[in-house]
Each structure stands twice: as C-alpha cells, then as structure tokens.
Amino acid sequence: MTGTPLAAKAQKLGTALAEMTRVAVAFSGGLDSSFLLGAARGELGPGNVLALTAVSPLFPRWELEESRALASTLGVRQVLVEIPWLKEPGLVENGPRRCYHCKRTLFTRLLETARQNGDAVLVDGSNTDDLEDYRPGHEAVRELGVRSPLLEAALCKEEIRALSRRMDLPTQDKQPFACLASRFPYGTPLSQAGLARVERCEDLLRAMGFANYRVRSHGDSARIEVCAEEMPRLLEESLRAKLVRDFKEAGFAYVSVDLEGYRTGSMNETLA
Template identity: 40%
Template sequence: MTTVEAKLEAARDDLEGHDGVLVAFSGGVDSSVVAALAHDALGEDAVACTAKSETLPEAELEDARAVAEEIGIRHEVVSFSELESDAFVENDDERCYHCRTMRLGEMLETARELGVETVCDGTNADDPGAGHRPGLQAVDELEIHSPLLAHDVRKDEVREIATHYGLSVADKPSMACLSSRIPTGLEVTEERLTRVEHAEALLRQWGFDQFRVRDHDGLARIEVAPDELERALQREFVETVREELEGLGFDHVTLDLHGYRTGSVSPESEEASREDADAAADEPLVDDVFAAESRTDD
C-alpha cells in the first residue's frame, strides 16, 4: 500500500466513524475529495453543501452541481450575503476570517436542520503554511472537521485521490472567491464583484486555464499563467479584452507581466500591489501593453 493509499483509507475510516457529515463544498478539488470520501464512507448519510453568495461565480456554482452529481452525493445549496457584514465589506486583512465565519455558519445551521452533527471542510495539510490564511482561524473556532489536514494529505496527494475517484476536477486550478481580486483596504462591493466575475468569464471563454482579474478601483490587472502570457498578447485577444472590460466599467485594462501569482493583493503584498497599480495607471509600463500591441506596425 502506498502512502497516499494509506492516507485515503485513514481519512475514509475517520469519516466512517461519524453518524453523518455535511461537507462545505465549493466544487474545487479539495472539497470534492472530501465529498467523495464522505460518500464512499457514509453513502446517503453524507451531504455536500454549497453556500451561494455574491463572491461565488455562477460558473463555479454550476461546476459544484456537476461534480456533486459525478460523486453521487446529495447536494444542498444555501444562500447568504457577505455584503451584509460591515467587517467583510471593509476588506481589511481579516476579510477571509469574516467570510469563512459566515460561510461556515451557514453550513452549521444547515447541518442542524438536517440532523447532522459534523461539518467538514477541504483544508489540506499544505494550507496552514501557505501564507496569510485568517480563514483557518474560523475553521478552528467553529470546530469544523478537516479530514485532509487531520491525516496529513497534501495538495499533490489530494489530486491523486481525486484521480483515484475519477473526479473531473483532479487537475482543476485553485479558485479563491471573487473578493480575493479586490486589494486589501478597498471596499468589497457588488459592482466590483460583478465586473470581476464577467471579466474572468471572458478569459475563460478564450481558453485560459489559470488567471485572475484584479480590480484596483477601476483598473483591471489581468494575471495569466506564465506559459499563457504569449497568447494573452495576441492582437485579437488584446483588442477584444480591452473593449469588453472597458464596457464592464473598468477605466484601464492592464496585463501583469509577472503572470499569475496567488495572493498578489493579500496583506503581505498590499504595498507592492498598490505600487504596481499606481505605476500602471500613471506610466506606460504595463497599462500600454494592450495599446502597444495595436501599434506594432508603427
């Protein structure tokens, strides 16, 4: 038996020891693996629950529904709004704590209504060491069970287990909520969330795999994976994305030449992000990448 197989069995046996579990389910690879393990261990006594709010793209909700169907697990969707919380809207460096507290609170309430005692999430063994993660404090405070963390299942092993279960999300890139696209200190509003969602939907339509559109108060900073940068500079895409994003309400459209980076507007990189945004707005360094592409014959 391999190490991954041993961890899989340990996590499944752990879940089997509960009368029933509700999995906080985003449809990403981590929560999908927990849902698959829970369904494997408990059958009809396992429930996946997705919290729908302004920070969850509609496409992600549809993906979650599809993956739950793949697994065969019962799927519940509950609705709430983080924007009702002033602490969340303020968008300080504890935003993820406020968000996770509300989201998991919805999970706990749904579990009580269903008569389920245990709520699980997809925190894996790599998460605690992956930078500023205030959301993990909410997991601890609310006593959410994290079977992947409990049995030392790391991200690469999560993907192996997803492949074992034949899940379509085994290679799916990580996807944080839409509020992560708004720099710390800039208020989270429905307008900003909506235009980011629509902007990222456009990049998805163009076939990009790993990307973010950061909203620096009307300046759109597009990040794509380094191996996709060349495609992002193609004239047809440049002209289309500039026109479409300006139509969504962005004043400037930029391409970040560093490529996609997780947490590039999180607290530890806040100052750098602000400097990047100011440079892009005031100088031709990045903002004119898209404009320059249409002047290559000059």
C-alpha cells in the same frame, strides 16, 4: 499502493470519516471539497453525506453549476445555502482580516444547516497546502469546531489530485479558485457591482481558454494575471484588442497585464 505513505493517509482519512457516521461537506465544487465529498460518499454511502454549497456574489455562477453537476453525478443531496455576505461589515470593509469574517459568516450558516439535516458533522476541504499562505479564515474554522479531515490526514494538494484520479473525479486537474473578494486590495470596500464586474471579465478569460487567471481590480484599472507561458497568446493583437474592448465595456478604464504572471494570493504581497 498498500503500505505507501499515500495509502496510509487515505486509510487515515477513511477511518476519520467512518467515525463521523454522517457528514455535511462544505462543498464549493473545487478540487479539495470535491475529493472530500467523493471520499465521504465512498466511505459512508450517499445517504449519509450532504453537500452544502454557499450561494453569494463572492462565487462565480459557473462554479455553482459545476458543483451541482458533480453532486448529481455522485448521487449526493446538495443544499444551496444563501449567505448574507454583503451585510457583514467585517467582510464588506475588506480589511486584512476579511477572510476570517468571511469564513466565520459562511461556516456559522453552514453549521446551522448541518444541524437541521440530521446533526451531520460539518467538514471542510482544508489541507496542508493551506497552511503555507496567509489564511486567517482557518482561525474561524477552528473556533467553530469544523472538522478538516484532509488536514487531519496530512494530505497536500498534489496527493489529493492523485487520489482524485484514482476515483476518476472530473475535478482531478481543476486549478485553485479563491473567492472573488481576493481580487480587491485590502481596504477597498466590496460591492455587488464591483464583484460582478470582476466575474464578467474573468468569464471572458475562461471562455478564451486560459487555464490559470485572475483579474485584480484596482479602482478603474484591471490587472490581468495569467501564467507566463500563456502571456504570448494574451498579447496576440486580435485577442488583446477584444479584451481591452470588453473590459472597458465592463466598466474598467485601464487594462494592464501583470508581468509577474499568475499566482495565488498576490494581494497578500502588500501585507507586512
């Protein structure tokens, strides 16, 4: 691939990482941050790379476990950073600027941890696809001076997938997974119990083998999003009955299916 646009972008990424000498990757275990962690390890060596993983009720436990497994496989030291999410009014109130307050809280804490670990340069997995949706969190990332090497190299998600395949990363086909706060309409306050209920219901869909899914919480109602091709299976009598029963046991009074299907950022559709 030497001389191709993708090869040039990969080289630009490698050059940027090499110039940083030592990096701390904001590492969720998703596609983008996993590729960035692998690329940094390959460029700088595992001793000069740190994986910083946020721990909070906004992220499901299975994702934390997957991040730990990958960091171990890559031989990169991982530090789990507790984030006081539910003590931040701008986040708990869940207004349209929630993502800004979320990222500001997250990266402030990660920056502190990076400085305590050899003054590593904090980097995140933002890429060009993130510029296509309403993402006020990027404003906070820029304000705090966090580097986004994938964005600097103009890499999009499909290119990140292609490069992840070359590195044989287990996340190469992993689907996007936004934090659980995105399951609630703007203006609905976040709570530990509400987040746990959504996590429990999404775990059910995951255990049933659905690849792309969201459980949007509207008060006592759950709105399930799955891809159009997976809807027939979702509506099979035995599976449908089990979901209704389990969702109600989790605390929802009503269970519905969104006929528009799975899509990222559907709660942003209500914004002007």
